[in-house]
Amino acid sequence: MPRLFQEHKLRPVTLLDGLWNFAFLGDMDVDDVDITSIKCDSYMPVPACFDAMPQYAGKRGLVAYRKEIYLDEAARHRLVFDTVHHWGRVLFDGTVLHDHVGGFTQFTVDLPQSAPGSHELVVLVDNRLDYDHSPLHLDYFDWYHYGGISGSVSLHHLPESWIDRVTITVDDLTSRNMTMSIRYGTIKAQTLPLSIAIDDHFIIDEEVALSEGNGVLNYHFNLPEAALWSPNDPHLHMAAVQLGTDDLYERFGIRKVEAKQGQILINGEPQLLLGFNRHQSHPQFGYTIPQNIDYSDLMLLRDMGCNFIRGSHYPQTRSFLDLCDELGFMMWVESIGWGHTVGHLTDPHFVNAQHAHIAEMIAMSENHPSIILWGILNEGYSYDEKTTPTYAALLGQIREEDPTRPVTYACNYPFTDAHLDLVDVVSINQYPGWYQGELEDVPQLIDDFINYVDEHGQADKPIIISEIGAGAIYGWRDSHHTRWSEGYQSALLETVIKHLFFDRDRVCGLAIWQYHDIRTTQLARMALARPRDFNNKGVLDEYRRPKEAYQVVKRLFTELNSK
Numbered sequence: 144m145p146r147l148f149q150e151h152k153l154r155p156v157t158l159l160d161g162l163w164n165f166a167f168l169g170d171m172d173v174d175d176v177d178i179t180s181i182k183c184d185s186y187m188p189v190p191a192c193f194d195a196m197p198q199y200a201g202k203r204g205l206v207a208y209r210k211e212i213y214l215d216e217a218a219r220h221r222l223v224f225d226t227v228h229h230w231g232r233v234l235f236d237g238t239v240l241h242d243h244v245g246g247f248t249q250f251t252v253d254l255p256q257s258a259p260g261s262h263e264l265v266v267l268v269d270n271r272l273d274y275d276h277s278p279l280h281l282d283y284f285d286w287y288h289y290g291g292i293s294g295s296v297s298l299h300h301l302p303e304s305w306i307d308r309v310t311i312t313v314d315d316l317t318s319r320n321m322t323m324s325i326r327y328g329t330i331k332a333q334t335l336p337l338s339i340a341i342d343d344h345f346i347i348d349e350e351v352a353l354s355e356g357n358g359v360l361n362y363h364f365n366l367p368e369a370a371l372w373s374p375n376d377p378h379l380h381m382a383a384v385q386l387g388t389d390d391l392y393e394r395f396g397i398r399k400v401e402a403k404q405g406q407i408l409i410n411g412e413p414q415l416l417l418g419f420n421r422h423q424s425h426p427q428f429g430y431t432i433p434q435n436i437d438y439s440d441l442m443l444l445r446d447m448g449c450n451f452i453r454g455s456h457y458p459q460t461r462s463f464l465d466l467c468d469e470l471g472f473m474m475w476v477e478s479i480g481w482g483h484t485v486g487h488l489t490d491p492h493f494v495n496a497q498h499a500h501i502a503e504m505i506a507m508s509e510n511h512p513s514i515i516l517w518g519i520l521n522e523g524y525s526y527d528e529k530t531t532p533t534y535a536a537l538l539g540q541i542r543e544e545d546p547t548r549p550v551t552y553a554c555n556y557p558f559t560d561a562h563l564d565l566v567d568v569v570s571i572n573q574y575p576g577w578y579q580g581e582l583e584d585v586p587q588l589i590d591d592f593i594n595y596v597d598e599h600g601q602a603d604k605p606i607i608i609s610e611i612g613a614g615a616i617y618g619w620r621d622s623h624h625t626r627w628s629e630g631y632q633s634a635l636l637e638t639v640i641k642h643l644f645f646d647r648d649r650v651c652g653l654a655i656w657q658y659h660d661i662r663t664t665q666l667a668r669m670a671l672a673r674p675r676d677f678n679n680k681g682v683l684d685e686y687r688r689p690k691e692a693y694q695v696v697k698r699l700f701t702e703l704n705s706k
């Protein structure tokens with residue numbers, strides 16, 4: 144979906160969205176594909192998840208997309224793929240240029256120097272669940288893995304020197320002391336004019352000497368008058384960077400996030416995070432959520448009094464984060480994960496794929512002020528010390544690439560977790576009154592895990608309840624308030640919210656599981672029943688129709704917000 148601002152005004156960018164030629168190849172090995180013999184004789188829109196469309200609903204296999212593209216005389220051309228689910232091979236005039244593992248993150252492919260004119264672009268996309276090929280997406284995850292070129296594709300026409308990435312960080316909030324790092328590439332050493340404007344005021348205008356290859360330029364500056372970003376007053380600023388004839392616009396907010404003394408602070412103010420887990424999915428669109436649905440989801444969340452969203456369980460689209468920046472939502476963004484075993488977490492094949500995925504997650508979203516927390520690996524086997532090196536390495540990578548935000552992971556082993564000392568924020572997923580105990584046990588069960596964490600060395604850290612909830616089938620109203628009824632779900636959430644925030648005040652954040660019902664993959668076959676093959680713990684159903692709990696959450700969150 145389109146971003147909320149234009150990233151380039153000088154750099155020519157051709158959007159390749161629209162109808163592409165398409166073929167469903169099925170159960171074929173990607174290395175056996177003979178590109179010349181593929182007949183892409185049907186069409187598929189880009190962006191779209193092909194398997195969310197009725198014609199291919201639920202199908203897994205290899206597919207081919209084909210598009211004719213036109214190159215001009217410019218020195219270089221770069222393809223930018225917003226998201227491809229969940230394995231992609233890019234071929235240009237029949238030559239393999241790039242294989243990409245994992246959906247949800249943006250990646251780029253530089254095209255070889257070529258004659259101006261028409262060329263053939265083929266993208267082979269695989270949505271099969273095959274660990275050897277695609278270790279980040281496993282068949283037991285509790286959400287549906289949609290496939291396809293699910294995000295926009297664009298062709299960037301680059302001059303001889305170009306801007307790759309601009310990172311803007313706040314060094315000191317009081318003086319608004321900032322650092323901007325500009326990563327660039329150049330095919331030859333040269334001196335070029337460089338300018339930086341913030342909100343249309345030039346702060347740097349000079350000549351820079353670039354040496355051949357890739358480099359970084361760092362600038363420090365103060366913006367003493369600039370307004371801050373906060374959830375209640377989300378001011379944004381626009382940085383315009385021009386290097387020679389190339390440019391890049393980045394929107395940012397000035398704010399500081401801290402995790403200390405049991406609190407999460409934004410600009411020194413403690414925050415009470417109230418919200419939901421949200422999957423980026425819809426039964427009709429898969430992961431390709433139209434902007435009106437992203438926006439109306441945020442409006443419904445706001446109506447319930449929410450200020451916080453955990454983007455479960457993978458990186459979020461930049462267009463959604465743009466909306467969160469504008470509307471003042473606080474986001475937890477995490478790398479893909481769901482119940483990874485010791486085997487995965489000690490396998491270099493998996494760990495290396497996570498490192499690459501995390502690097503892409505940070506690169507694409509580091510300037511969003513709405514992101515206040517990075518997470519990794521939802522509910523991995525964090526109780527086993529054999530997994531400690533992987534947790535340490537992945538969290539360490541995030542801290543090194545972005546030292547400005549606290550880090551966490553959602554743990555569902557609060558009594559046995561082996562590396563909570565590695566995080567800044569302790570996040571706990573538990574289901575009292577659903578998987579554990581009855582409704583009347585909920586307060587005691589909550590106390591048990593919170594007190595345990597506090598008594599075992601984490602008393603100074605903020606605690607977020609990152610998942611808690613109950614399943615309810617939309618429309619199932621029952622005077623017995625049995626499990627799966629809307630009444631049981633609303634009674635459970637009422638008990639949870641009252642106990643966490645009215646009876647006690649140790650926890651600083653709640654992400655209810657979950658905002659809306661989602662289609663799931665394989666769990667229906669397992670003990671954790673998933674009626675309809677959906678995870679039905681949404682407070683809204685998959686079409687965003689509210690269940691009874693909506694009003695309960697709204698009443699309690701509204702009361703908490705006015706305290």
Ligand code: ADA
Pocket residue numbers: 285456481521522555572610656671678680
């Ligand atoms: C886990 C998991 C969620 C969902 C939930 C449930 O905590 O993180 O993705 O599967 O359980 O509904 O059981």
